[in-house]
Amino acid sequence: MPSLHPSYPIETDRLSLRQFQKDDLADLFAIFSRQDVTRYLYWPVLGRDETRDLLSRWIAQVGLDEEGDAISLAICRRDSGQLIGEVMLRWLSEVHSQGEIGFMLHPDHHGHGFATEAARALLELGFDRFGLHRIVGRLEARNRPSAAVLERLGMRLEAHLRENEWVKGEWNDEQVYAILHAEWDAIDKD
Template identity: 45%
Template sequence: MTTLSVPFSTERLLLRRFTPDDLDDLYAYQGLSEVARYLYRPPLTRERCVRSLARRAAGTAWAEDGDDLVFAVCPVGEAKVVGEVVLKLASARAGQVEIGWIFNPAYGGRGYATEAARAITELAFAELDAHRLFARLDVLNTGSARICERLGMRREAHLVENALDDGRWGSEYVYAMLAREWKADRA
């Protein structure tokens, strides 16, 4: 099992565990239909946010398939949560790690998502020994596609009409990067 030093900072952001005090900030974006449309689920109710927050605050190990690390993202010096980033252990044996992010649209256009995603990309490769980092996203989510490209990920797949959500077929991109590519990019 891996133990991480949390919280950690980037130039402008603090990434930390969620606390019960984050409920209003979490619900402010998780309850929005414009956010949920790319997550293949309906917006979260306040009650579901309470349950989600309890699980996030407790944290999980990083040892078995399905374990995840979820970090609240706050501007340095502020207690306000503007979004979250997550790493999910898709295959412990193969070192396959899924990356994701969800941000409050009120804080869009400031580069927070890219900065936070870059930080956990480094965490995945440098500390968690990931072999391959990948992201799955709705093809209509152009903002997330740009973040993947800024991280140096390549588009590996375009899955056509592979998800059915509220009667609408959705298509998905898969972006990925290998540890050796990440290391070469940093050199």
């Protein structure tokens, strides 16, 4: 069975993607206690204890050994070292060779391409290191900034599912973006 245990941090032009650690709690709480961050996520704003539980899970998510596993990394700016968000690669299916990416940023750091840069590094892991066949990104259809990240990465809108989920007291539409390994290989990455 394939497995993936990259060495960390993963460095990009402006970012360092590293494992989460216990003393990230305050930085993570500063992100998840904001309504504008959780607006289109499945969960509402988090309290300190809930953020601690999430952090414990993310600290453990550093490699892919079986389907369902995820790699969750802290997005840190290389210029300041500051933790500004989270990026994730999940192994969805072994038999179908599928993965999923996800990301979030503190709003103070929106508008610089940091989410795109971090997610691109995880697509690289998923395709070039782990050999996945297809990677998806799923979002609430009103989450335009998230769709724009996926489009910048070269992903295509494959599905718009009308009112398929009941979230936070209302019907939500879900969109599914995807990119195939062959499409990733064809992208000019310079």
